[in-house]
Amino acid sequence: MAKVPVQFTLNGSEKAEFIESGTTLLHALRDKIGDTSPKGGCHQGTCGACSVIIDGELRLSCLTLAETCDGADIRTTAGLAEGGVLHPLQRAFLDAFATQCGFCTPGMIMAAKALLDRTPNPSREEVVEALSGNICRCTGYEPIIQAVLTAARADSQNAA
Amino acid sequence: MAIRRGRGVAAINYPTGMNLGGDPTQALVHSTPTGNFMVTLSSVDLGQGMKQIMAQICAETIGVPTDRVIIDTADTDTGPHCMGTFASRGTHRAGNAVIQAAKEARQVMLEVAAEELEVNASDLETDGQGNILVKGAPQKSISIFDVALSAHFKRGRSISGRGMFLIPRSYPEKETGAMKPSTCYAHACTVAEVEVDDETGEVTVLSVKNVFEIGRALNPKMVEQQLVGGSWMGISHALYETTEPYYPNRDHGGTDFNQYLMPGPGDLAETEIIVLERPSADGPFGAKGPGEMCANPQIPAVANAVFDAVGVRIDTLPITPERILRALKAQAAG
Numbered sequence: 001m002a003k004v005p006v007q008f009t010l011n012g013s014e015k016a017e018f019i020e021s022g023t024t025l026l027h028a029l030r031d032k033i034g035d036t037s038p039k040g041g042c043h044q045g046t047c048g049a050c051s052v053i054i055d056g057e058l059r060l061s062c063l064t065l066a067e068t069c070d071g072a073d074i075r076t077t078a079g080l081a082e083g084g085v086l087h088p089l090q091r092a093f094l095d096a097f098a099t100q101c102g103f104c105t106p107g108m109i110m111a112a113k114a115l116l117d118r119t120p121n122p123s124r125e126e127v128v129e130a131l132s133g134n135i136c137r138c139t140g141y142e143p144i145i146q147a148v149l150t151a152a153r154a155d156s157q158n159a160a
Numbered sequence: 161m162a163i164r165r166g167r168g169v170a171a172i173n174y175p176t177g178m179n180l181g182g183d184p185t186q187a188l189v190h191s192t193p194t195g196n197f198m199v200t201l202s203s204v205d206l207g208q209g210m211k212q213i214m215a216q217i218c219a220e221t222i223g224v225p226t227d228r229v230i231i232d233t234a235d236t237d238t239g240p241h242c243m244g245t246f247a248s249r250g251t252h253r254a255g256n257a258v259i260q261a262a263k264e265a266r267q268v269m270l271e272v273a274a275e276e277l278e279v280n281a282s283d284l285e286t287d288g289q290g291n292i293l294v295k296g297a298p299q300k301s302i303s304i305f306d307v308a309l310s311a312h313f314k315r316g317r318s319i320s321g322r323g324m325f326l327i328p329r330s331y332p333e334k335e336t337g338a339m340k341p342s343t344c345y346a347h348a349c350t351v352a353e354v355e356v357d358d359e360t361g362e363v364t365v366l367s368v369k370n371v372f373e374i375g376r377a378l379n380p381k382m383v384e385q386q387l388v389g390g391s392w393m394g395i396s397h398a399l400y401e402t403t404e405p406y407y408p409n410r411d412h413g414g415t416d417f418n419q420y421l422m423p424g425p426g427d428l429a430e431t432e433i434i435v436l437e438r439p440s441a442d443g444p445f446g447a448k449g450p451g452e453m454c455a456n457p458q459i460p461a462v463a464n465a466v467f468d469a470v471g472v473r474i475d476t477l478p479i480t481p482e483r484i485l486r487a488l489k490a491q492a493a494g
Contacts, residue, residue, distance in 0.1 A: 131425045
C-alpha cells in the first residue's frame with residue numbers, strides 16, 4: 001500500500017513520517033515516532049487512555065487518523081515537563097496519590113490540561129465533567145479529582 | 161412510586177493468602193559493590209505499590225534508607241519462586257521472605273564491618289542513614305558504602321541473604337471438616353446509604369462509611385489510596401459490573417468496554433475511610449493484607465441497604481434496576 005507523508009508538531013518539535021493510509025494517530029505516535037505516553041486501552045474511544053491535545057482540543061488518538069493531523073500541533077503527556085521540572089498537573093497527581101497502575105494517568109492528565117487551559121479555576125463539577133470520558137480502574141477517581149483541583153489552585157497562586 | 165432511602169451494614173473477616181498445596185514465597189537480597197541492596201522477587205507489583213513496601217521492609221531490616229534498596233521483580237523464570245500476587249498475600253508472604261533474606265545479608269554486612277573496625281560484630285549497630293557504628297562509641301564507624309567495597313574487593317565476601325516464607329497446607333479434620341486455611345485475618349465493616357427509585361429500579365449510593373482493620377499500615381498514604389479505590393470498586397461490583405448479565409444464558413453479554421459498566425467520576429458516593437491497626441502476630445512488622453478486602457464489604461452493605469429501602473432481597477450481582485423491578489413485581493404479586 002502506498003504510504004502517505006505526514007508532518008506535524010509534537011510537543012514543539014517537527015515530526016515527519018511516511019505512514020500507511022488509515023493508520024491511527026495513536027499507532028503513529030507510539031510505534032512510528034516512539035512517544036508511548038498515550039496508551040492504547042480499548043482502541044474504540046471508550047476509555048480515554050489515548051487522549052492527546054490537537055490544536056488545543058482534547059482528542060482520542062485511537063479514533064484519529066494520523067493523516068488528518070497534517071500541519072497540526074499535537075501535545076502529549078511526554079511533553080509536559082519542562083527542563084526536568086514536572087508540570088503542575090503531574091506534580092499534583094504524584095502528591096495526591098492519584099496514580100496506582102498508571103495506565104489511565106496520561107489520558108487523565110491530558111483531559112485535565114485541556115480543561116485547565118480554557119477554565120483555569122474549575123468547579124468540582126467541571127472537573128468531573130472533564131474527566132468523564134476517562135476510565136480508571138484503581139483509584140476510585142476521588143484522588144484524581146482532588147489532584148486536578150490542587151493543580152488549578154497552584155496555578156492560580158503562581159499567576160497571582 | 162417514590163424515591164426510598166435505605167441503610168445497610170456488613171462486616172467481613174478476610175484471610176490473607178490461600179490454602180492449596182502450601183503457600184510459599186522466596187526472596188533473595190544482595191548488595192551491589194557500592195552498598196545498595198538488590199531484592200530479587202518473582203512477586204509482581206500490579207500498581208498496588210508492592211515495590212515500595214518491599215523496599216521499606218528491606219531497608220528497615222538492614223538499616224539503610226529506603227532509597228538504597230532496589231526491587232527487581234523482572235522475571236518469574238529466573239527469580240526466586242513466588243506463588244504470585246493475589247489473595248492479598250503480597251505484603252504478608254513476600255514481606256516475611258524479604259525480612260529473612262535481609263537479616264542474613266545484614267549479618268554478613270556486620271561481619272565485614274567488624275573486620276574493618278577490628279571489633280566484634282555483635283557490638284555493631286546501624287544508624288539507618290547508611291553507616292555502621294560501634295555501640296556506645298559512635299565516633300568509631302564505617303559507611304556501608306565502604307563495607308560493600310571491602311566485601312567485594314578485599315574480603316571476598318558476598319553480602320547477601322536468602323529468604324523463604326511458607327504457610328504449610330492445612331488439611332481438614334476428617335470428623336468435623338474444621339481447618340485453619342489462614343494464619344492472618346483482616347477485618348472490615350461498611351455502612352452504606354442508598355436511594356432506590358421504586359419506579360425505575362435505579363439505585364444511587366449516597367454514602368459509604370468503611371472501617372478497615374488491616375494490621376499495621378506499613379505505608380499509611382498508600383493504604384488510604386488502596387482503600388479509597390477499593391471502596392469505589394466494591395460499589396461497582398455491587399451495582400454495575402458483569403460480563404454475564406443473564407448467566408447462565410450468555411446472550412446479551414457485553415463484548416467490549418462500551419458494554420462493561422463501571423461508575424464514572426460523576427457517580428461517586430460520599431466515602432469515608434477509617435483505618436484500625438492491630439498488628440498481626442506473623443505479619444512483616446505486623447502487616448496483614450488489605451488488598452482485595454477493600455472492595456468486599458460494600459457489596460453486602462449495598463444489598464442490605466436496598467432491602468432496607470424497598471424490602472426486596474437481591475441475591476444476584478450486580479443489583480441492576482431490572483433485578484430490583486422484577487423483585488418488586490414478585491413482591492407485589494406475592
